[in-house]
Amino acid sequence: xxLRSFADGTLFAQVTGTSPSRVLALHGWAxxxxxxxxxxxGVDAITPDLPGFGASPVPDEVLGAKGYAKAxxxxxxxxxxxxxxxxxxxxxxxxxxxxxxxxxxxxxxxxSGVPLxxxxxxxxxxxxxxxxxxxxxxxxxxxxxxxxxxxxxGSADYRAVSGVMRDILVKVxxxxxxxxxxxxxxxxxxxxxxxxxxxxxxxxxxxxxxxKEAGVEVTLTVLPGVGHLTPVEAPDQLRQAVxxxxxx
Amino acid sequence: MxxxxxxxxxxxxxxxxxxxxxxxxxxxxxxxxSVFWSKSGDWFxxxxxxxxxxxxxxxxxxxxxxxxMAVPGQGLVLKKKPLDISAVVIACHGGPGEDGTLQxxxxxxxxxxxxxxxxxxxxxxxxxxxxxxxxxAGLPTVPxxxxxxxxxxxxxxxxxxxxxxxxxxxxxxxxxxxxxDTVLALKKSSSFFDQGAVVEPFLVGSRDLQVAVRTYPDWExxxxxxxxxxxxxxxxxxxxYLAWGGEVSEGRELPATMTDRVAxxxxxxxxxxxxxxxxxxxxxxxxxxxxxxxxxxxxxxxxGSMATYLWIDPPLKREQLFRDMVAEAEGPPVRVFSVAxxxxxxxxxxxxxxxxxx
Numbered sequence: 371x372x373l374r375s376f377a378d379g380t381l382f383a384q385v386t387g388t389s390p391s392r393v394l395a396l397h398g399w400a401x402x403x404x405x406x407x408x409x410x411x412g413v414d415a416i417t418p419d420l421p422g423f424g425a426s427p428v429p430d431e432v433l434g435a436k437g438y439a440k441a442x443x444x445x446x447x448x449x450x451x452x453x454x455x456x457x458x459x460x461x462x463x464x465x466x467x468x469x470x471x472x473x474x475x476x477x478x479x480x481x482s483g484v485p486l487x488x489x490x491x492x493x494x495x496x497x498x499x500x501x502x503x504x505x506x507x508x509x510x511x512x513x514x515x516x517x518x519x520x521x522x523x524g525s526a527d528y529r530a531v532s533g534v535m536r537d538i539l540v541k542v543x544x545x546x547x548x549x550x551x552x553x554x555x556x557x558x559x560x561x562x563x564x565x566x567x568x569x570x571x572x573x574x575x576x577x578x579x580x581x582k583e584a585g586v587e588v589t590l591t592v593l594p595g596v597g598h599l600t601p602v603e604a605p606d607q608l609r610q611a612v613x614x615x616x617x618x
Numbered sequence: 619m620x621x622x623x624x625x626x627x628x629x630x631x632x633x634x635x636x637x638x639x640x641x642x643x644x645x646x647x648x649x650x651x652s653v654f655w656s657k658s659g660d661w662f663x664x665x666x667x668x669x670x671x672x673x674x675x676x677x678x679x680x681x682x683x684x685x686x687m688a689v690p691g692q693g694l695v696l697k698k699k700p701l702d703i704s705a706v707v708i709a710c711h712g713g714p715g716e717d718g719t720l721q722x723x724x725x726x727x728x729x730x731x732x733x734x735x736x737x738x739x740x741x742x743x744x745x746x747x748x749x750x751x752x753x754x755a756g757l758p759t760v761p762x763x764x765x766x767x768x769x770x771x772x773x774x775x776x777x778x779x780x781x782x783x784x785x786x787x788x789x790x791x792x793x794x795x796x797x798x799d800t801v802l803a804l805k806k807s808s809s810f811f812d813q814g815a816v817v818e819p820f821l822v823g824s825r826d827l828q829v830a831v832r833t834y835p836d837w838e839x840x841x842x843x844x845x846x847x848x849x850x851x852x853x854x855x856x857x858x859y860l861a862w863g864g865e866v867s868e869g870r871e872l873p874a875t876m877t878d879r880v881a882x883x884x885x886x887x888x889x890x891x892x893x894x895x896x897x898x899x900x901x902x903x904x905x906x907x908x909x910x911x912x913x914x915x916x917x918x919x920x921x922g923s924m925a926t927y928l929w930i931d932p933p934l935k936r937e938q939l940f941r942d943m944v945a946e947a948e949g950p951p952v953r954v955f956s957v958a959x960x961x962x963x964x965x966x967x968x969x970x971x972x973x974x975x976x
Contacts (some may be wrong), residue, residue: 372778372796372820379803385796425793427807 382425387414390450396461409605432537439467452477454615470550478615479558482600486577488546552584563596620704623651630713640709646937690728705947706731717743725953735952738896742919755894762818772798775819784814824908830925832900834946840928844874
């Protein structure tokens, strides 16, 4: 679990096994590299703490998944051959952007519980919230009252962060990756928890259909009885998928 | 009626965990003043029957605001009337509740309290000072050095290194680094190291051994626990996801299997550490064991849940542990200020201040 610093100390990653690395593993939102590292134990891999998580400092600017891909790109230098990308949840968005930005330097993708396509929003936001927001705009309601209302209504992830990281969260939550999915040249293995409540299976099915239509080689494996936290709930299946991708 | 006051919460990283410990003590003791110390540092008298979730948004409704007067006979004051407190149970983890700040405040107010005094509390939260005190007392330690500002030279010992915030009691900010450059990069980038960082060799293949001690009615030691950790690191994914509380059955070996020699060494070292570190109340001592050799890692002077789950041998009920801790606190205070030697002689013979300035 020991860290090494990269990119002038702006990125920390653990290197497991021997160099050069053959797998690049990207963790989910509010996690860190050591959370996903057990999945790829025994594999020559590099597992960063994504900027703003774990030991890696918060980025200076509001990055989307593309920005994150750029931030972790220096790790590709640690790999002689295009590595397998393992991405869980938010890390999978970064993986897809990395693969489209550096198509020649990235191998097969193993993606699990990744919000790849944006689902239709569940209707308009709450009336109270809209009222508070409107009143804030005209100066009747204070910023702190609006902030309290935002926190009260926001997701657990939203409530847990502040500053740049919150802006990043808002940015990435509103991103969708249809275009990138169509551009992928590497084969993709979607491996999904049947009971994923955060990023339901329908997201994987939609992403698979988009990729298929665009001629991307894609397979979908559904893990029965498993939820969103596949690195904890199904580490062996994830590892197996990575090993299969390595052997392609 | 005089009764114990339990102070919990506080402006610290471990605010939430402190609430959990505080409520455990309050619910077990029953008749207490329940004193919530908010994240912003304000004091409230709250209903002792409240549950953890009632504190998610800060002080629960119907909390009554208290003021703190650091004057003997005052202390925690409700509408100009001091609470009648027999002793304070400090249930604060990390930050000013554990590092001596609160202890100093209670000393000034003439209130007795559980756990170590101000100086010993501060020592327990300063990894550099604590490690140095242990080493100076001849107890087995690993070399622990300050990552000094401007000092880029690698230490004499080799990596991997484990770097830790100098002050603080939780695992927040602790990182294992492969090489010295990474330590320096962490020092530069991590906000947890702003108040200083210490570094020591990371003992690959070592295991943690943790034990609780108490100092009343007699010195006593709990069973020894070996928390299980990921192959190479400090925490595994699973452990992080487990509900906090120190009472989950997974992720630890309790009692830990160990050789008779190591078991005997844990006892003798724990006794010495209690003296050198000035422990009082219930504390937890953490050792590292490597190839049958023990080294002292750190102490936790106010452990989560007061480490009640460790007392399986001898079996001691939580309520008994808390009651004994209160009885100890109600006894002689840790710190009594003395004015002996200031009997006015120096003042009477001083003459004018102007003559001193000449």
